[in-house]
Amino acid sequence: MADQASPAKQARPSMSSSMRSSSFLNEHQQYRPPSKPENHYGIDTVVEDLQATAITHTPRQISPFNGIPSPENPPTIVESGLSHELSHPNCTPTPGTASATKLVATLFYKSTAPRISNAIPSPRRAASPQQPQSPKLAAADELPGNMAPSSSLDTFPLEPPGAEPEPLDHLYGSHISPMCITSFLHLMSTFPLPTGSTDLTSAHRCLKLDQDHGNHPLVVELTLAPAPSPDYLSLEDLRKHELIYRFEREWNVDVVLRHDTLWRRYPRLVVFDMDSTLITQEVIDLLAATIKDPPDLAARVADITHRAMLGELEFDSAFRERVKLLTGLPATIFEELRSVLDVTNGVRPLLRALKRLGVKTAVLSGGFLPLTSWLAGELGIDYAHANEVVIDKATGRLTGEVKGRIVGKERKCELLLEIAAKEGIALEQVVAVGDGANDLLMMDAAGLGVAWNAKPRVQMEASARLNGDSLLDLLYLFGFTSEEVEGLTA
Numbered sequence: 001m002a003d004q005a006s007p008a009k010q011a012r013p014s015m016s017s018s019m020r021s022s023s024f025l026n027e028h029q030q031y032r033p034p035s036k037p038e039n040h041y042g043i044d045t046v047v048e049d050l051q052a053t054a055i056t057h058t059p060r061q062i063s064p065f066n067g068i069p070s071p072e073n074p075p076t077i078v079e080s081g082l083s084h085e086l087s088h089p090n091c092t093p094t095p096g097t098a099s100a101t102k103l104v105a106t107l108f109y110k111s112t113a114p115r116i117s118n119a120i121p122s123p124r125r126a127a128s129p130q131q132p133q134s135p136k137l138a139a140a141d142e143l144p145g146n147m148a149p150s151s152s153l154d155t156f157p158l159e160p161p162g163a164e165p166e167p168l169d170h171l172y173g174s175h176i177s178p179m180c181i182t183s184f185l186h187l188m189s190t191f192p193l194p195t196g197s198t199d200l201t202s203a204h205r206c207l208k209l210d211q212d213h214g215n216h217p218l219v220v221e222l223t224l225a226p227a228p229s230p231d232y233l234s235l236e237d238l239r240k241h242e243l244i245y246r247f248e249r250e251w252n253v254d255v256v257l258r259h260d261t262l263w264r265r266y267p268r269l270v271v272f273d274m275d276s277t278l279i280t281q282e283v284i285d286l287l288a289a290t291i292k293d294p295p296d297l298a299a300r301v302a303d304i305t306h307r308a309m310l311g312e313l314e315f316d317s318a319f320r321e322r323v324k325l326l327t328g329l330p331a332t333i334f335e336e337l338r339s340v341l342d343v344t345n346g347v348r349p350l351l352r353a354l355k356r357l358g359v360k361t362a363v364l365s366g367g368f369l370p371l372t373s374w375l376a377g378e379l380g381i382d383y384a385h386a387n388e389v390v391i392d393k394a395t396g397r398l399t400g401e402v403k404g405r406i407v408g409k410e411r412k413c414e415l416l417l418e419i420a421a422k423e424g425i426a427l428e429q430v431v432a433v434g435d436g437a438n439d440l441l442m443m444d445a446a447g448l449g450v451a452w453n454a455k456p457r458v459q460m461e462a463s464a465r466l467n468g469d470s471l472l473d474l475l476y477l478f479g480f481t482s483e484e485v486e487g488l489t490a
Contacts (some may be wrong), residue, residue, distance in 0.1 A: 053381040101194065101226035102260035105184065106477055107253050109176050109218045111210065112469045145362060165250045175216030178410055187243055191228035201225050208400065208482040219476045222231040223260060233252045235259065242458060250371045256477060261427040265479050268361055271416050271442060273434035274365035274386070277452050280342045283367040284322050290333060301325055310435035310455050317410040319366060323389060327400035334370040340374065346470030351379050353475060353488035362419050364412045366438055385415050434458070434472065450474065
Protein backbone atom coordinates (compact mmCIF):
# COMPACT_ATOMS: atom_id res chain seq x y z
CA MET A 1 0.00 0.00 0.00
CA ALA A 2 1.52 3.23 -1.05
CA ASP A 3 2.25 5.77 1.56
CA GLN A 4 -0.08 8.68 1.39
CA ALA A 5 1.13 12.15 2.16
CA SER A 6 -0.10 13.27 5.59
CA PRO A 7 -2.55 16.12 5.36
CA ALA A 8 -1.30 19.59 6.26
CA LYS A 9 -2.07 20.58 9.89
CA GLN A 10 -4.93 23.02 10.08
CA ALA A 11 -4.21 26.34 11.79
CA ARG A 12 -6.27 27.21 14.89
CA PRO A 13 -9.13 29.50 13.95
CA SER A 14 -8.74 32.93 15.43
CA MET A 15 -10.15 36.40 15.04
CA SER A 16 -7.85 39.05 13.81
CA SER A 17 -7.65 42.47 15.36
CA SER A 18 -9.80 43.89 12.60
CA MET A 19 -12.43 41.23 13.13
CA ARG A 20 -12.62 42.02 16.83
CA SER A 21 -13.71 45.50 16.06
CA SER A 22 -16.20 44.41 13.44
CA SER A 23 -19.79 45.42 13.45
CA PHE A 24 -20.78 41.89 14.54
CA LEU A 25 -19.36 42.38 18.02
CA ASN A 26 -20.62 45.92 18.20
CA GLU A 27 -24.12 44.77 17.37
CA HIS A 28 -24.33 41.50 19.34
CA GLN A 29 -22.18 42.02 22.42
CA GLN A 30 -24.53 41.90 25.47
CA TYR A 31 -22.35 43.96 27.82
CA ARG A 32 -19.46 46.29 27.16
CA PRO A 33 -18.03 48.42 29.97
CA PRO A 34 -18.61 52.01 28.92
CA SER A 35 -15.18 53.15 30.11
CA LYS A 36 -13.20 50.98 27.65
CA PRO A 37 -11.98 52.38 24.34
CA GLU A 38 -14.00 51.27 21.35
CA ASN A 39 -11.11 49.32 19.79
CA HIS A 40 -10.14 47.38 22.93
CA TYR A 41 -12.11 44.22 23.88
CA GLY A 42 -9.59 42.17 25.82
CA ILE A 43 -6.04 41.91 27.06
CA ASP A 44 -4.86 40.13 23.88
CA THR A 45 -6.09 43.03 21.80
CA VAL A 46 -4.30 45.46 24.06
CA VAL A 47 -1.05 43.53 23.64
CA GLU A 48 -1.40 43.27 19.85
CA ASP A 49 -2.21 46.93 19.41
CA LEU A 50 0.17 48.19 22.09
CA GLN A 51 2.80 49.42 19.67
CA ALA A 52 0.24 51.27 17.62
CA THR A 53 -1.48 52.80 20.58
CA ALA A 54 -0.35 55.99 22.19
CA ILE A 55 -0.76 55.78 25.96
CA THR A 56 -0.95 59.00 27.83
CA HIS A 57 -1.31 59.31 31.60
CA THR A 58 -2.71 62.33 33.31
CA PRO A 59 -2.17 62.32 37.09
CA ARG A 60 -5.50 62.26 38.90
CA GLN A 61 -6.02 64.97 41.44
CA ILE A 62 -6.54 63.40 44.87
CA SER A 63 -8.15 65.45 47.58
CA PRO A 64 -5.98 65.55 50.70
CA PHE A 65 -7.36 63.99 53.91
CA ASN A 66 -9.02 66.72 55.87
CA GLY A 67 -8.74 65.01 59.25
CA ILE A 68 -11.44 63.68 61.53
CA PRO A 69 -15.00 63.94 60.13
CA SER A 70 -16.74 66.95 61.53
CA PRO A 71 -20.33 67.23 62.78
CA GLU A 72 -20.99 69.46 59.76
CA ASN A 73 -19.86 66.77 57.31
CA PRO A 74 -20.26 63.36 58.97
CA PRO A 75 -19.65 60.23 56.89
CA THR A 76 -22.82 58.38 55.98
CA ILE A 77 -23.29 54.68 55.34
CA VAL A 78 -26.45 53.58 53.56
CA GLU A 79 -27.45 49.99 54.09
CA SER A 80 -30.82 48.29 53.57
CA GLY A 81 -32.51 51.63 53.20
CA LEU A 82 -31.20 53.00 56.51
CA SER A 83 -28.85 55.91 56.92
CA HIS A 84 -26.46 55.85 59.88
CA GLU A 85 -24.39 58.89 60.80
CA LEU A 86 -21.04 57.87 62.26
CA SER A 87 -18.64 59.82 64.42
CA HIS A 88 -14.94 59.10 64.48
CA PRO A 89 -13.98 56.86 67.45
CA ASN A 90 -11.21 59.27 68.46
CA CYS A 91 -13.51 62.24 68.70
CA THR A 92 -13.76 63.44 72.29
CA PRO A 93 -16.70 65.67 73.24
CA THR A 94 -15.97 68.96 74.91
CA PRO A 95 -15.38 68.20 78.61
CA GLY A 96 -18.54 68.46 80.65
CA THR A 97 -20.90 68.79 77.70
CA ALA A 98 -21.76 65.23 76.69
CA SER A 99 -21.15 62.68 79.43
CA ALA A 100 -23.91 63.98 81.69
CA THR A 101 -26.47 64.25 78.91
CA LYS A 102 -26.01 60.88 77.19
CA LEU A 103 -28.88 58.45 77.46
CA VAL A 104 -28.44 54.69 77.10
CA ALA A 105 -31.41 52.63 75.93
CA THR A 106 -31.12 48.84 76.13
CA LEU A 107 -33.72 47.02 74.04
CA PHE A 108 -34.59 43.41 74.95
CA TYR A 109 -36.66 41.42 72.47
CA LYS A 110 -39.14 39.20 74.31
CA SER A 111 -38.71 36.12 72.12
CA THR A 112 -40.13 33.83 74.80
CA ALA A 113 -43.40 35.76 74.99
CA PRO A 114 -44.46 36.65 71.43
CA ARG A 115 -47.46 38.91 71.16
CA ILE A 116 -50.56 37.60 69.48
CA SER A 117 -52.23 39.82 66.91
CA ASN A 118 -55.79 40.70 67.95
CA ALA A 119 -55.37 38.85 71.24
CA ILE A 120 -58.93 39.71 72.25
CA PRO A 121 -61.15 38.14 69.57
CA SER A 122 -64.68 39.15 68.76
CA PRO A 123 -67.25 37.33 70.91
CA ARG A 124 -68.47 34.00 69.57
CA ARG A 125 -66.07 34.20 66.67
CA ALA A 126 -63.32 31.66 66.05
CA ALA A 127 -59.76 32.81 65.66
CA SER A 128 -58.27 33.01 62.21
CA PRO A 129 -56.40 29.81 61.24
CA GLN A 130 -53.44 31.95 60.16
CA GLN A 131 -53.35 33.76 63.49
CA PRO A 132 -52.98 31.55 66.57
CA GLN A 133 -55.21 32.44 69.47
CA SER A 134 -53.95 33.31 72.92
CA PRO A 135 -53.93 30.22 75.16
CA LYS A 136 -55.89 32.06 77.84
CA LEU A 137 -58.63 32.88 75.35
CA ALA A 138 -58.55 29.67 73.34
CA ALA A 139 -61.74 28.37 74.93
CA ALA A 140 -63.39 31.75 75.41
CA ASP A 141 -66.85 31.92 73.92
CA GLU A 142 -67.77 35.31 75.28
CA LEU A 143 -66.26 38.64 76.17
CA PRO A 144 -63.29 38.29 78.55
CA GLY A 145 -63.78 39.74 82.00
CA ASN A 146 -61.15 42.42 81.50
CA MET A 147 -63.12 44.09 78.72
CA ALA A 148 -65.86 45.48 80.96
CA PRO A 149 -66.22 46.44 84.62
CA SER A 150 -69.43 44.48 84.98
CA SER A 151 -71.66 41.97 83.23
CA SER A 152 -74.68 44.14 84.01
CA LEU A 153 -76.14 45.91 80.97
CA ASP A 154 -76.65 49.04 83.08
CA THR A 155 -72.93 49.48 83.64
CA PHE A 156 -71.66 47.87 80.44
CA PRO A 157 -69.49 50.30 78.44
CA LEU A 158 -71.03 51.76 75.32
CA GLU A 159 -67.85 51.16 73.32
CA PRO A 160 -65.24 48.41 73.53
CA PRO A 161 -61.73 49.39 74.64
CA GLY A 162 -59.30 50.63 72.03
CA ALA A 163 -57.48 48.00 70.04
CA GLU A 164 -53.94 47.10 70.93
CA PRO A 165 -51.30 48.19 68.40
CA GLU A 166 -50.50 45.63 65.74
CA PRO A 167 -47.34 43.65 66.61
CA LEU A 168 -44.88 45.07 64.09
CA ASP A 169 -42.28 42.40 64.82
CA HIS A 170 -44.61 40.05 62.93
CA LEU A 171 -43.96 42.16 59.83
CA TYR A 172 -40.30 43.14 60.15
CA GLY A 173 -38.83 40.15 61.96
CA SER A 174 -39.06 38.45 65.34
CA HIS A 175 -36.00 40.25 66.66
CA ILE A 176 -34.75 43.81 67.03
CA SER A 177 -34.88 44.72 63.37
CA PRO A 178 -33.45 47.83 61.67
CA MET A 179 -37.01 49.15 61.42
CA CYS A 180 -37.43 48.69 65.19
CA ILE A 181 -34.29 50.76 65.85
CA THR A 182 -35.35 53.39 63.33
CA SER A 183 -38.77 53.62 64.94
CA PHE A 184 -37.22 54.10 68.38
CA LEU A 185 -34.85 56.81 67.17
CA HIS A 186 -37.76 58.58 65.50
CA LEU A 187 -39.72 58.36 68.77
CA MET A 188 -36.84 59.84 70.78
CA SER A 189 -36.44 62.65 68.27
CA THR A 190 -39.96 63.87 69.11
CA PHE A 191 -38.94 64.90 72.65
CA PRO A 192 -37.56 68.44 73.13
CA LEU A 193 -33.77 68.75 73.41
CA PRO A 194 -31.99 70.81 76.07
CA THR A 195 -31.55 74.50 75.41
CA GLY A 196 -28.70 75.10 72.97
CA SER A 197 -28.84 71.62 71.41
CA THR A 198 -29.99 71.30 67.83
CA ASP A 199 -29.28 67.71 66.80
CA LEU A 200 -29.79 64.27 68.33
CA THR A 201 -26.89 61.92 67.60
CA SER A 202 -26.95 58.20 68.20
CA ALA A 203 -24.90 55.03 68.00
CA HIS A 204 -25.93 51.44 68.59
CA ARG A 205 -24.33 48.04 69.06
CA CYS A 206 -25.66 44.51 69.34
CA LEU A 207 -25.07 42.80 72.68
CA LYS A 208 -26.76 39.45 72.03
CA LEU A 209 -27.60 37.45 68.90
CA ASP A 210 -30.15 34.70 68.41
CA GLN A 211 -27.66 32.05 67.35
CA ASP A 212 -30.38 29.43 66.87
CA HIS A 213 -32.38 31.46 64.35
CA GLY A 214 -30.22 33.34 61.88
CA ASN A 215 -28.05 35.35 64.28
CA HIS A 216 -30.63 38.10 64.61
CA PRO A 217 -30.19 40.77 67.34
CA LEU A 218 -32.04 40.08 70.59
CA VAL A 219 -30.43 42.74 72.80
CA VAL A 220 -29.31 46.09 71.37
CA GLU A 221 -27.78 49.04 73.22
CA LEU A 222 -28.35 52.54 71.85
CA THR A 223 -26.53 55.63 73.06
CA LEU A 224 -28.26 58.95 72.41
CA ALA A 225 -26.89 62.42 72.97
CA PRO A 226 -28.23 64.62 74.31
CA ALA A 227 -30.99 63.18 76.47
CA PRO A 228 -34.39 64.90 76.28
CA SER A 229 -34.55 68.17 78.18
CA PRO A 230 -34.92 67.44 81.92
CA ASP A 231 -36.90 70.67 82.24
CA TYR A 232 -39.52 69.16 79.97
CA LEU A 233 -39.32 65.49 80.98
CA SER A 234 -37.35 63.83 83.77
CA LEU A 235 -35.87 60.39 83.25
CA GLU A 236 -38.41 58.91 85.69
CA ASP A 237 -41.29 60.38 83.68
CA LEU A 238 -39.70 59.39 80.37
CA ARG A 239 -39.60 55.74 81.49
CA LYS A 240 -43.35 55.89 82.11
CA HIS A 241 -44.20 57.82 78.95
CA GLU A 242 -47.12 56.51 76.94
CA LEU A 243 -45.09 56.57 73.70
CA ILE A 244 -42.43 54.35 75.25
CA TYR A 245 -45.07 51.92 76.48
CA ARG A 246 -46.75 51.80 73.08
CA PHE A 247 -43.41 51.24 71.35
CA GLU A 248 -42.72 48.30 73.66
CA ARG A 249 -46.11 46.80 72.83
CA GLU A 250 -45.74 47.32 69.09
CA TRP A 251 -42.29 45.77 68.82
CA ASN A 252 -42.57 43.26 71.69
CA VAL A 253 -39.53 44.64 73.52
CA ASP A 254 -38.55 45.94 76.94
CA VAL A 255 -36.80 49.33 76.94
CA VAL A 256 -34.43 50.17 79.79
CA LEU A 257 -33.38 53.84 79.93
CA ARG A 258 -30.36 54.98 81.97
CA HIS A 259 -28.01 57.92 82.06
CA ASP A 260 -24.63 56.99 80.63
CA THR A 261 -22.52 57.36 83.74
CA LEU A 262 -19.39 55.56 84.88
CA TRP A 263 -21.32 53.77 87.65
CA ARG A 264 -23.71 52.23 85.13
CA ARG A 265 -20.96 49.87 83.96
CA TYR A 266 -19.44 49.06 87.36
CA PRO A 267 -21.92 47.78 89.99
CA ARG A 268 -20.46 46.72 93.33
CA LEU A 269 -23.51 45.35 95.17
CA VAL A 270 -26.50 43.44 93.76
CA VAL A 271 -29.43 42.75 96.12
CA PHE A 272 -32.10 40.15 95.27
CA ASP A 273 -35.53 39.32 96.52
CA MET A 274 -35.93 35.56 96.95
CA ASP A 275 -39.47 34.36 96.20
CA SER A 276 -40.38 34.62 92.50
CA THR A 277 -36.95 36.15 91.85
CA LEU A 278 -34.09 33.89 92.88
CA ILE A 279 -36.58 31.01 92.92
CA THR A 280 -39.73 30.60 90.86
CA GLN A 281 -42.06 29.86 93.81
CA GLU A 282 -43.46 31.59 96.89
CA VAL A 283 -42.19 29.64 99.92
CA ILE A 284 -45.17 30.48 102.09
CA ASP A 285 -47.45 28.98 99.45
CA LEU A 286 -45.33 25.83 99.44
CA LEU A 287 -45.72 25.59 103.21
CA ALA A 288 -49.47 26.06 103.04
CA ALA A 289 -49.76 23.35 100.40
CA THR A 290 -48.50 20.79 102.91
CA ILE A 291 -51.54 21.39 105.13
CA LYS A 292 -54.51 19.28 104.01
CA ASP A 293 -56.99 20.36 106.66
CA PRO A 294 -58.71 22.63 105.92
CA PRO A 295 -58.48 21.71 102.21
CA ASP A 296 -58.79 25.32 100.99
CA LEU A 297 -55.89 26.65 103.08
CA ALA A 298 -53.34 26.66 100.24
CA ALA A 299 -55.70 28.65 98.01
CA ARG A 300 -56.43 31.17 100.78
CA VAL A 301 -52.72 31.73 101.50
CA ALA A 302 -51.92 32.03 97.78
CA ASP A 303 -54.64 34.66 97.36
CA ILE A 304 -53.27 36.74 100.24
CA THR A 305 -49.74 36.42 98.80
CA HIS A 306 -50.88 37.53 95.36
CA ARG A 307 -52.73 40.57 96.68
CA ALA A 308 -49.78 41.55 98.87
CA MET A 309 -47.39 41.37 95.91
CA LEU A 310 -49.75 43.53 93.88
CA GLY A 311 -49.65 46.11 96.66
CA GLU A 312 -53.34 45.73 97.48
CA LEU A 313 -52.55 44.59 101.04
CA GLU A 314 -50.04 45.96 103.56
CA PHE A 315 -47.23 43.40 103.52
CA ASP A 316 -46.46 43.16 107.24
CA SER A 317 -50.04 42.47 108.34
CA ALA A 318 -50.60 40.12 105.38
CA PHE A 319 -47.49 38.15 106.30
CA ARG A 320 -48.55 37.80 109.96
CA GLU A 321 -51.99 36.64 108.80
CA ARG A 322 -50.50 33.95 106.57
CA VAL A 323 -48.03 32.74 109.21
CA LYS A 324 -50.95 32.41 111.66
CA LEU A 325 -52.57 29.99 109.21
CA LEU A 326 -49.42 27.83 109.34
CA THR A 327 -49.73 27.16 113.08
CA GLY A 328 -48.86 23.58 113.93
CA LEU A 329 -46.53 22.84 111.04
CA PRO A 330 -43.40 20.88 112.09
CA ALA A 331 -40.16 22.89 112.00
CA THR A 332 -38.60 20.12 109.93
CA ILE A 333 -40.72 21.28 107.00
CA PHE A 334 -38.01 23.81 106.05
CA GLU A 335 -35.48 21.04 105.50
CA GLU A 336 -38.01 19.02 103.52
CA LEU A 337 -38.66 21.94 101.16
CA ARG A 338 -35.00 22.37 100.19
CA SER A 339 -35.26 19.79 97.42
CA VAL A 340 -38.46 21.40 96.13
CA LEU A 341 -37.04 24.89 95.57
CA ASP A 342 -36.75 25.70 91.87
CA VAL A 343 -33.89 28.15 91.25
CA THR A 344 -34.71 30.68 88.50
CA ASN A 345 -33.05 30.07 85.16
CA GLY A 346 -29.78 31.98 84.85
CA VAL A 347 -29.31 32.64 88.58
CA ARG A 348 -26.36 30.29 89.09
CA PRO A 349 -24.25 31.60 86.15
CA LEU A 350 -25.24 35.18 87.03
CA LEU A 351 -23.95 34.85 90.59
CA ARG A 352 -20.82 33.13 89.29
CA ALA A 353 -20.19 36.07 86.96
CA LEU A 354 -20.82 38.66 89.70
CA LYS A 355 -18.41 36.80 91.97
CA ARG A 356 -15.68 36.89 89.31
CA LEU A 357 -16.27 40.62 88.90
CA GLY A 358 -15.84 41.18 92.64
CA VAL A 359 -19.47 42.26 93.12
CA LYS A 360 -21.02 41.67 96.56
CA THR A 361 -24.46 39.98 96.63
CA ALA A 362 -27.31 39.82 99.12
CA VAL A 363 -30.76 38.22 99.38
CA LEU A 364 -33.41 40.15 101.31
CA SER A 365 -36.48 37.97 101.61
CA GLY A 366 -39.92 38.43 103.05
CA GLY A 367 -39.92 34.65 103.50
CA PHE A 368 -38.28 32.47 106.11
CA LEU A 369 -34.70 32.61 107.35
CA PRO A 370 -34.03 28.83 107.50
CA LEU A 371 -34.60 28.43 103.77
CA THR A 372 -33.11 31.81 102.81
CA SER A 373 -29.85 31.14 104.66
CA TRP A 374 -29.58 27.65 103.18
CA LEU A 375 -30.15 28.92 99.61
CA ALA A 376 -27.63 31.74 100.08
CA GLY A 377 -25.03 29.20 101.10
CA GLU A 378 -25.84 27.00 98.09
CA LEU A 379 -25.55 29.92 95.64
CA GLY A 380 -22.57 31.66 97.27
CA ILE A 381 -24.48 34.84 98.25
CA ASP A 382 -22.67 37.06 100.75
CA TYR A 383 -25.61 38.33 102.84
CA ALA A 384 -28.97 36.74 103.70
CA HIS A 385 -31.84 38.29 105.69
CA ALA A 386 -35.39 36.99 106.16
CA ASN A 387 -38.10 36.49 108.77
CA GLU A 388 -37.72 34.28 111.82
CA VAL A 389 -40.76 32.32 112.94
CA VAL A 390 -41.30 31.20 116.53
CA ILE A 391 -41.00 27.44 117.11
CA ASP A 392 -42.38 25.72 120.21
CA LYS A 393 -39.38 23.90 121.72
CA ALA A 394 -41.60 21.33 123.38
CA THR A 395 -43.49 20.27 120.27
CA GLY A 396 -41.05 21.40 117.54
CA ARG A 397 -43.90 23.08 115.67
CA LEU A 398 -44.64 26.59 114.44
CA THR A 399 -46.63 28.74 116.85
CA GLY A 400 -47.93 31.09 114.18
CA GLU A 401 -45.88 34.01 115.52
CA VAL A 402 -43.00 35.98 113.96
CA LYS A 403 -39.87 36.93 115.90
CA GLY A 404 -38.61 40.52 115.63
CA ARG A 405 -39.32 42.93 112.81
CA ILE A 406 -40.85 41.61 109.62
CA VAL A 407 -38.63 41.96 106.56
CA GLY A 408 -41.12 44.02 104.60
CA LYS A 409 -40.58 46.97 102.26
CA GLU A 410 -39.19 49.34 104.91
CA ARG A 411 -36.89 46.75 106.45
CA LYS A 412 -35.59 45.65 103.04
CA CYS A 413 -34.65 49.24 102.25
CA GLU A 414 -32.93 49.64 105.61
CA LEU A 415 -30.94 46.42 105.13
CA LEU A 416 -29.81 47.51 101.66
CA LEU A 417 -28.54 50.80 103.07
CA GLU A 418 -26.81 49.02 105.97
CA ILE A 419 -25.00 46.54 103.71
CA ALA A 420 -23.91 49.29 101.29
CA ALA A 421 -22.58 51.40 104.18
CA LYS A 422 -20.78 48.43 105.74
CA GLU A 423 -19.05 47.62 102.41
CA GLY A 424 -18.34 51.28 101.65
CA ILE A 425 -20.35 51.17 98.41
CA ALA A 426 -22.05 54.23 96.91
CA LEU A 427 -25.75 53.77 96.20
CA GLU A 428 -25.12 54.60 92.53
CA GLN A 429 -23.31 51.25 92.33
CA VAL A 430 -26.10 49.24 93.98
CA VAL A 431 -28.60 47.19 91.98
CA ALA A 432 -31.82 45.81 93.50
CA VAL A 433 -33.85 43.08 91.80
CA GLY A 434 -37.37 42.06 92.84
CA ASP A 435 -40.89 41.32 91.67
CA GLY A 436 -43.32 42.53 94.33
CA ALA A 437 -44.62 45.77 95.77
CA ASN A 438 -42.62 45.11 98.97
CA ASP A 439 -39.44 45.47 96.87
CA LEU A 440 -40.20 48.97 95.58
CA LEU A 441 -38.52 50.94 98.40
CA MET A 442 -35.22 49.09 98.13
CA MET A 443 -35.37 49.34 94.33
CA ASP A 444 -35.90 53.08 94.62
CA ALA A 445 -32.96 53.45 97.04
CA ALA A 446 -30.59 51.59 94.73
CA GLY A 447 -28.90 53.18 91.76
CA LEU A 448 -30.81 50.73 89.54
CA GLY A 449 -34.03 48.94 90.45
CA VAL A 450 -34.91 45.99 88.23
CA ALA A 451 -38.40 44.49 88.09
CA TRP A 452 -38.02 40.81 87.23
CA ASN A 453 -41.19 39.36 85.63
CA ALA A 454 -42.91 41.59 88.13
CA LYS A 455 -46.43 42.60 89.04
CA PRO A 456 -47.96 45.47 86.98
CA ARG A 457 -47.42 48.18 89.59
CA VAL A 458 -43.79 47.17 90.06
CA GLN A 459 -43.23 47.12 86.30
CA MET A 460 -44.45 50.70 86.15
CA GLU A 461 -42.55 52.04 89.15
CA ALA A 462 -39.18 50.30 88.66
CA SER A 463 -36.40 52.01 86.75
CA ALA A 464 -35.82 48.88 84.62
CA ARG A 465 -37.92 45.89 83.55
CA LEU A 466 -36.77 42.42 82.53
CA ASN A 467 -39.39 39.94 81.32
CA GLY A 468 -37.28 37.17 79.86
CA ASP A 469 -36.63 33.57 80.80
CA SER A 470 -33.11 34.01 82.23
CA LEU A 471 -31.96 36.35 84.98
CA LEU A 472 -28.57 36.33 83.27
CA ASP A 473 -30.01 39.14 81.12
CA LEU A 474 -29.15 41.45 84.02
CA LEU A 475 -25.54 41.55 82.79
CA TYR A 476 -26.59 43.21 79.53
CA LEU A 477 -27.75 46.25 81.50
CA PHE A 478 -24.10 46.82 82.41
CA GLY A 479 -23.07 46.83 78.74
CA PHE A 480 -21.58 43.33 78.52
CA THR A 481 -21.80 41.48 75.19
CA SER A 482 -22.80 37.83 74.89
CA GLU A 483 -19.14 36.86 74.31
CA GLU A 484 -18.14 38.64 77.53
CA VAL A 485 -21.02 37.01 79.40
CA GLU A 486 -19.88 33.59 78.21
CA GLY A 487 -16.36 34.34 79.43
CA LEU A 488 -17.62 35.43 82.85
CA THR A 489 -19.85 32.41 83.33
CA ALA A 490 -17.48 29.75 81.98
